[in-house]
Amino acid sequence: MIRDDIPTPALLLDLDRFDRNLRAAAAHVSAAGKQFRPHAKTHKCPEIARRQVAAGATGVVCAKLAEAEVMAASGIPGLLISTEVVGDEKVGRLMRLLDHDPGVLVVVDHPDNVRDLAHAARAAGHVLGVLVDVDVGGRRTGTGPGEPALALARAVAAAPSLRFRGLQGYAGQCAHIVGWAARREAAVKAMTPLIETRRLLEARGIPVEIVSGGSTGTYDIDSDLAGLTELQCGSYCVMDLDYLRIGGRTGDRLTDFEMALTVLATVVSVPAPDLAIVDAGLKAFATDRPFGPEPVERPSVVYEFAGDEHGRLLSRDPRGSVRLGERVEFFPPHCDPTMNLYDRVYAMRGARVEAVWDIAARGKSQ
Amino acid sequence: MIRDDIPTPALLLDLDRFDRNLRAAAAHVSAAGKQFRPHAKTHKCPEIARRQVAAGATGVVCAKLAEAEVMAASGIPGLLISTEVVGDEKVGRLMRLLDHDPGVLVVVDHPDNVRDLAHAARAAGHVLGVLVDVDVGGRRTGTGPGEPALALARAVAAAPSLRFRGLQGYAGQCAHIVGWAARREAAVKAMTPLIETRRLLEARGIPVEIVSGGSTGTYDIDSDLAGLTELQCGSYCVMDLDYLRIGGRTGDRLTDFEMALTVLATVVSVPAPDLAIVDAGLKAFATDRPFGPEPVERPSVVYEFAGDEHGRLLSRDPRGSVRLGERVEFFPPHCDPTMNLYDRVYAMRGARVEAVWDIAARGKSQ
Numbered sequence: 001m002i003r004d005d006i007p008t009p010a011l012l013l014d015l016d017r018f019d020r021n022l023r024a025a026a027a028h029v030s031a032a033g034k035q036f037r038p039h040a041k042t043h044k045c046p047e048i049a050r051r052q053v054a055a056g057a058t059g060v061v062c063a064k065l066a067e068a069e070v071m072a073a074s075g076i077p078g079l080l081i082s083t084e085v086v087g088d089e090k091v092g093r094l095m096r097l098l099d100h101d102p103g104v105l106v107v108v109d110h111p112d113n114v115r116d117l118a119h120a121a122r123a124a125g126h127v128l129g130v131l132v133d134v135d136v137g138g139r140r141t142g143t144g145p146g147e148p149a150l151a152l153a154r155a156v157a158a159a160p161s162l163r164f165r166g167l168q169g170y171a172g173q174c175a176h177i178v179g180w181a182a183r184r185e186a187a188v189k190a191m192t193p194l195i196e197t198r199r200l201l202e203a204r205g206i207p208v209e210i211v212s213g214g215s216t217g218t219y220d221i222d223s224d225l226a227g228l229t230e231l232q233c234g235s236y237c238v239m240d241l242d243y244l245r246i247g248g249r250t251g252d253r254l255t256d257f258e259m260a261l262t263v264l265a266t267v268v269s270v271p272a273p274d275l276a277i278v279d280a281g282l283k284a285f286a287t288d289r290p291f292g293p294e295p296v297e298r299p300s301v302v303y304e305f306a307g308d309e310h311g312r313l314l315s316r317d318p319r320g321s322v323r324l325g326e327r328v329e330f331f332p333p334h335c336d337p338t339m340n341l342y343d344r345v346y347a348m349r350g351a352r353v354e355a356v357w358d359i360a361a362r363g364k365s366q
Numbered sequence: 367m368i369r370d371d372i373p374t375p376a377l378l379l380d381l382d383r384f385d386r387n388l389r390a391a392a393a394h395v396s397a398a399g400k401q402f403r404p405h406a407k408t409h410k411c412p413e414i415a416r417r418q419v420a421a422g423a424t425g426v427v428c429a430k431l432a433e434a435e436v437m438a439a440s441g442i443p444g445l446l447i448s449t450e451v452v453g454d455e456k457v458g459r460l461m462r463l464l465d466h467d468p469g470v471l472v473v474v475d476h477p478d479n480v481r482d483l484a485h486a487a488r489a490a491g492h493v494l495g496v497l498v499d500v501d502v503g504g505r506r507t508g509t510g511p512g513e514p515a516l517a518l519a520r521a522v523a524a525a526p527s528l529r530f531r532g533l534q535g536y537a538g539q540c541a542h543i544v545g546w547a548a549r550r551e552a553a554v555k556a557m558t559p560l561i562e563t564r565r566l567l568e569a570r571g572i573p574v575e576i577v578s579g580g581s582t583g584t585y586d587i588d589s590d591l592a593g594l595t596e597l598q599c600g601s602y603c604v605m606d607l608d609y610l611r612i613g614g615r616t617g618d619r620l621t622d623f624e625m626a627l628t629v630l631a632t633v634v635s636v637p638a639p640d641l642a643i644v645d646a647g648l649k650a651f652a653t654d655r656p657f658g659p660e661p662v663e664r665p666s667v668v669y670e671f672a673g674d675e676h677g678r679l680l681s682r683d684p685r686g687s688v689r690l691g692e693r694v695e696f697f698p699p700h701c702d703p704t705m706n707l708y709d710r711v712y713a714m715r716g717a718r719v720e721a722v723w724d725i726a727a728r729g730k731s732q
Binding site for chain 1: 370371372373374375376407429430432449450452453455456459475476478479501504505506507508509538632633634635636637641643645646648649650652653654671672673674675676678690691700702703706707708709728729731732
């Protein structure tokens, strides 16, 4: 199968670029003396997770229990569920997941949840590994650093059916700050209370084996943080326009990782010389960023959303206009919710389809 | 199964409201003497299509070939594919679909596509029903009204393997105009060239059996257009905040159809008295509108996106704050791309799950 045979819109992964991204990140994290547990919410694809582990990762982070269920069913080791598992339905499913994979780690940020997990694990005969989720300024999940985290760690450590393993802190608010120096300043400031919480716990006699955090935007900042034991970067493996635009240590583009992910579309209508319509719209790309997809290697063509199932290509140069039936590739604005729209990704070597991988955890946000 | 057992985030359909929406639209369209072919791109769910047909619809419109393949496999009759089927891969699949359902209708807006379809249909021994797609100002697909449409209709009529059936014109640019009078003025102006094109073709001796168009936003405007034979409204069956806010014939809310679709989420973290985190974020709701989801019956709580898998609930009144583990329902901003995120919809009678329906054409944009 070649590129021209792929039904569009379709998600394409450039394997040469992807392979280099896996190697570059693994080498960087390893040289920093850290563990690497990439976030699988980016790709939701067991085959990509398998390759991340083969490249040296400890395992993968899963945003939700359902994502972890899929990864566990595919034999991916070292799973950490980065969102609190709350409520009878989910806690029940977590216990069944532990039957299959007793090594799954969860996070907690509330004593009621610690109590519920301890009760369920005891009833099921499990010892559940737990990290305390610390809010590092993202105003999302997590308990306060310092004393509140210490109290929660003690509650975990006191429960025989739970095993306190360490801390998690995700500074998502820093990941997309444009400009490396500004990003570094914000990230170090955000992560310092997490590192200090580690010291506090250790000073109180609670061993902290894991301190997990970080993002693609701050990967070479997080790796300098003494006290952080592992990085959770996700997008690095495929990249997107959003991360490209935050800039690198030098330059206004983050080029440490390559743009490996594209959406392939077909021109289905050419209503005017400067206008073409492709078969990829709101259901083909994430729409959560203030900018749209960007045509690959077509500087004179601009994409504009044109409804659920269509996009407009506006050509600023008649020589760059596209023909009916022509195929055009686009870099997506934001990789995670874009991948979540597709059931499969076409793994490409040049114009040849080397494999088709199931995005088996697509839609698994439960 | 009851509401509290549903794994969240989940898509819920209130069956009482949905049933009333089906009946109200069918009665309105029938009273206007039109046919009704609702757009299945809204729901991508064969069971909903089946109920639309049972309520009197001629069939359903499909945005793409892959959507039609799913609907045909479920035995839904009267399929019209509203996007041009372009390229060898897709034309080949269309011929296989015709083997299964010879009544499928397609649209064309380019003579090259007419030639390709005629050639393929002749080779496959089919006579393919074709509408000419007319641009009514949406700057999307469609040939110009008047002479260009006439020329294309003649090309279709001249091909023995094609059968000219009529015209399609979708004035998507009018569907969301706020205020009924302004919307009516714009829609009538946009659709008039389509109606005039019908007259032109008939004056030239080409019978026009079908003139298909319309949207939920203009349903009671389209139904007054002499010359339009069928309506394509989609969102009416489930509704969303976007259509609610365009206003009705009277009042600043479009209440002719009821808000039947919600997303159910769980509070997974309560970091502060005025802040709670739910397990539904960018992957649980469409994000293409300038406003976010709205909590159902909780006027003091505002939702804010907080990443791929989370949302923030900001409580303006401490008495309205939510508890850890509590379940909250939200109206989605835009129904079509929201339904496209889910594999199933829970069909509810009150708090009881009456059925779970597959959104079998989810992701089928090819």
